[in-house]
Amino acid sequence: MQNTTLFAALSLVTAIVALPAQAEVYTWTDADGNRVYSDQQSPDGKGQSVEVPKVNTIEPPPEMPSLERDESQSADGGSGSQQANYRRLAITNPSDDQPVRANDGSVVLTVETDPPLSSRHLLRVEMDGEPTDVSTPGIGQSTYQLVVPNVDRGSHAVAVAVVNARGETLQRSEPVILHVQRTSLNQPGRGGANQAPTAPAAPRAPNVPAPSAAGSGAGSGG
Incomplete structure (x- = not known):
C-alpha cells in the first residue's frame, strides 16, 4: 500500500x-x-x-560571446571565414616611426593582446605587407616577444596577425614604421665586418745596431 x-x-x-x-x-x-x-x-x-501550484523558473545566464564568430567579412577582406574578437592587438615596442639600432639585423617586437591570446591562435609577423616565418602560439598570455632576424637597413612597415590552425588570417594589427639602422661595411677604415685593426711595428731599441749577414758569418768562422 x-x-x-x-x-x-x-x-x-x-x-x-x-x-x-x-x-x-x-x-x-x-x-x-x-x-x-x-x-x-x-x-x-x-x-x-x-489547483496546480505555480512552478518556479530560473532564467538561464546570458550567453557569453565567443572569441571566434562567423562573420560575413574577415579581417583581411575575405568572406565566409572566422574573425577573432581581440579588443587590443598592437605592437607596443618599438613604437611607430622609431629608429631601431640592429647591427646584426635582429629586431625584437613586443606585442600585446586583450583578451590573452587563445591557444587556438598564432601571432605571425608581417613585414612590408608580406607574412614572415616568425610566429608564436597562444599560451594564455597577453604579452609576447618575437624576434625578427636579418632585417635589412631602412624603413619597414611591420604588423602582427592572428592566425588560426588552418593558416587563415583572422585579425591584423595596425602597422608600425621602423627605421632599422645597421653598421655599414663601407665605412672608412672597415675592410670587413670582422677585420681587426693592424698593430703598429715594434720600435727598435736605441744604440743597438741591426744584425748583418757578414757579421753573422764572421762570428761563425771564429
Whole structure:
C-alpha cells in the first residue's frame, strides 16, 4: 500500500510538471479504485479540478560571446571565414616611426593582446605587407616577444596577425614604421665586418745596431 501511495504521488508530480503552465488538472477514482490524474475530464464528467501550484523558473545566464564568430567579412577582406574578437592587438615596442639600432639585423617586437591570446591562435609577423616565418602560439598570455632576424637597413612597415590552425588570417594589427639602422661595411677604415685593426711595428731599441749577414758569418768562422 505504501508503494502504491508513493507511486501515485510521483505520478502526480510528473504529471503536473509535464503539463503546460495554465493547463487544468482533474482527478477521480476509476472503476478499479485507482486515483487518476489527467489534463482531461473524467469520462463521466465528475472529475474534481486540482489547483496546480505555480512552478518556479530560473532564467538561464546570458550567453557569453565567443572569441571566434562567423562573420560575413574577415579581417583581411575575405568572406565566409572566422574573425577573432581581440579588443587590443598592437605592437607596443618599438613604437611607430622609431629608429631601431640592429647591427646584426635582429629586431625584437613586443606585442600585446586583450583578451590573452587563445591557444587556438598564432601571432605571425608581417613585414612590408608580406607574412614572415616568425610566429608564436597562444599560451594564455597577453604579452609576447618575437624576434625578427636579418632585417635589412631602412624603413619597414611591420604588423602582427592572428592566425588560426588552418593558416587563415583572422585579425591584423595596425602597422608600425621602423627605421632599422645597421653598421655599414663601407665605412672608412672597415675592410670587413670582422677585420681587426693592424698593430703598429715594434720600435727598435736605441744604440743597438741591426744584425748583418757578414757579421753573422764572421762570428761563425771564429
